[in-house]
Amino acid sequence: MQNVRARMVFNVWIALTIVVALVAVAPAQTRARNTVPEKYKWNPADIYVDDGAWRAAKEELAARLPELARYDDRLGSAASTLADALDARQLMEQQLSRLFTYVNLLNDQDTRQPRYQGMRQEAVQLRADLASTAAFIEPEILTLDPAQLGEFIETEPRLETYRHYLDDLVRRGEHTRSDSEERLLAAVGPLASAPRSIFEVFTGSDFPYPVVTLSDGSSVRLTQAAYTELRARSIRVDRETVMSAFFEAHAAFGSTLGTLMSANVQEDLFEARARGYDSNLELALDAANIPVEVYTRLIEGVNRHLPEFHRYLELRRRMMGVEELHYYDLYAPLVPSVELTYTPEQAIELVRTAVAPLGEEYQAVVQRSFDERWADWFPTDGKRSGAYSAGGAYDVHPFVLLNFAGGYDDVSTVAHELGHAMHSYLSNRALPFAAARYPIFVAEVASTFNESLLIDHVLKSVDDPDVRLSILGNYLENIKGTLFRQAQFAEFELAMHQLAERGEPITGDALASMYLEITRKYYGHEEGVSVVDDYIAHEWSYVPHFYRDFYVYQYATSFTAAEALAQPVKAGDAEATARYLEFLSSGGADYPIELLREAGVDMTTDEPLDLAIREMVRVMDEMERLLDEGAAGGG
Numbered sequence: 001m002q003n004v005r006a007r008m009v010f011n012v013w014i015a016l017t018i019v020v021a022l023v024a025v026a027p028a029q030t031r032a033r034n035t036v037p038e039k040y041k042w043n044p045a046d047i048y049v050d051d052g053a054w055r056a057a058k059e060e061l062a063a064r065l066p067e068l069a070r071y072d073d074r075l076g077s078a079a080s081t082l083a084d085a086l087d088a089r090q091l092m093e094q095q096l097s098r099l100f101t102y103v104n105l106l107n108d109q110d111t112r113q114p115r116y117q118g119m120r121q122e123a124v125q126l127r128a129d130l131a132s133t134a135a136f137i138e139p140e141i142l143t144l145d146p147a148q149l150g151e152f153i154e155t156e157p158r159l160e161t162y163r164h165y166l167d168d169l170v171r172r173g174e175h176t177r178s179d180s181e182e183r184l185l186a187a188v189g190p191l192a193s194a195p196r197s198i199f200e201v202f203t204g205s206d207f208p209y210p211v212v213t214l215s216d217g218s219s220v221r222l223t224q225a226a227y228t229e230l231r232a233r234s235i236r237v238d239r240e241t242v243m244s245a246f247f248e249a250h251a252a253f254g255s256t257l258g259t260l261m262s263a264n265v266q267e268d269l270f271e272a273r274a275r276g277y278d279s280n281l282e283l284a285l286d287a288a289n290i291p292v293e294v295y296t297r298l299i300e301g302v303n304r305h306l307p308e309f310h311r312y313l314e315l316r317r318r319m320m321g322v323e324e325l326h327y328y329d330l331y332a333p334l335v336p337s338v339e340l341t342y343t344p345e346q347a348i349e350l351v352r353t354a355v356a357p358l359g360e361e362y363q364a365v366v367q368r369s370f371d372e373r374w375a376d377w378f379p380t381d382g383k384r385s386g387a388y389s390a391g392g393a394y395d396v397h398p399f400v401l402l403n404f405a406g407g408y409d410d411v412s413t414v415a416h417e418l419g420h421a422m423h424s425y426l427s428n429r430a431l432p433f434a435a436a437r438y439p440i441f442v443a444e445v446a447s448t449f450n451e452s453l454l455i456d457h458v459l460k461s462v463d464d465p466d467v468r469l470s471i472l473g474n475y476l477e478n479i480k481g482t483l484f485r486q487a488q489f490a491e492f493e494l495a496m497h498q499l500a501e502r503g504e505p506i507t508g509d510a511l512a513s514m515y516l517e518i519t520r521k522y523y524g525h526e527e528g529v530s531v532v533d534d535y536i537a538h539e540w541s542y543v544p545h546f547y548r549d550f551y552v553y554q555y556a557t558s559f560t561a562a563e564a565l566a567q568p569v570k571a572g573d574a575e576a577t578a579r580y581l582e583f584l585s586s587g588g589a590d591y592p593i594e595l596l597r598e599a600g601v602d603m604t605t606d607e608p609l610d611l612a613i614r615e616m617v618r619v620m621d622e623m624e625r626l627l628d629e630g631a632a633g634g635g
């Protein structure tokens, strides 16, 4: 679901659509939609009773766009005029978001229907029209005298809603250029996304994915989806075949993929310099007012904790019973003997009980999500894969897409997505639309937090050593994929951009050797902790996230923030719990670092990372003890 998640960055209208799946989900068994009982299907009619109602709402909104234009050149005339203009725009954006949510749900539940693709195109066009009608607002506000703007906010209560928005606008104004320069920069916009588009088209349809023969004699074409599924195969020789073939195939296009990445980085450099930033990193982080140190400190901190990561790798080697752990062993199942299965009803009950520390109201809404059909549970023919929560129907309720297959992972996904859904639910209820949308930096906190509560709850009731081992192993896999792998990506990404900033060429070869060096450091290749084979050098070139500059580190920071916030809540600290619930109701009312600070975690320090590592060590202690006592483990 990388494409959907990535789209959020550029598409403010679905900013409330958060997608899980750092680890791609294996394709689940689908069935015909009409064979699934209604209670397991979401109900888009809560948004519009039918397509006709959607169309009427769309036409009404389109007809009202010209109303905005009447504020052009008048925003500084009175505080009430500014408030009128911002209110009018907010209401239109809110309705547009509702229109989008409806078509997205219908499109995602069966992506084969051209009808909803067409309606989505109409919504996209309407969004462009609204954006262009409202384009005068921000530049005009920036021409106001800051003292006057401050006075407006103090005298007009309706502007309180926009206090943070206006503050942010003025803050970013420092890097806003003259009218003619801004027009030029805007005109360059479509060119900026060219490298990403070319990458997506190339790897999505034209790339010659290799065909390999597996140990059972079957032949498979290693598309991205097939690769993700097969690298987790329990047969070792197949894993090696699959991984080496996949990356060798990418190596054959190293020059092309390197040149594409170079263009992507150069585009960033162009914008950073045009806007007066010291680096590409500063440009990217400034959008959410994140200090550069949050990024660099994460990388330094994770490097400091590589010994604990190596201990995890050694534990994996031991559990798999192999002499030498290779990179191609990293996705193999850790505890294959345990299979836990759940129905949706059991999953909801488990999640509802797990979130008890957050109070009865939170629990009641979790139950409502099931009783009132907010979620679409099962994989059906043509349905989008993965999982997400969509909070864009502001005055309706959040919707959740699942592809529930009944495993523990699936229950964890339910907890995760309901975390996003609750964040939307509580923020939408507490705040006006414009302030309710939460920034990406904090989004994954609400979801990861619930996974943490779930694992804690499940462990309390499980005595069977093998099942415990399986659940603890699941936690470790999660920390590996979310914290260490994303920090490794973040370190590579920063080094790559710095190469360009120093004026050195970015080529496929340069990137491959840089990637191999960083990966070998993380995986303890030199120390004999694991073996990172040469072809792993080309792994960088298949990761689509590197075209969303400086994005992935947020998975790591969200994880550590969530762990830090969850710990006192699990321990029954009422004040911490109240602060966390307040955070869930704060949407995007402040800068992400401030929102988290008020919730009780300071992301500008090493503390959240150190705490997450302590938790990881505790888990490894228990797993090693269980293994010493003879629990299965072995693959």
Ligand SMILES: [Zn+2]
Residues within 6 Å of the ligand: 018, 019, 020, 416, 420, 444, 447
């Ligand atoms: Zn998520």
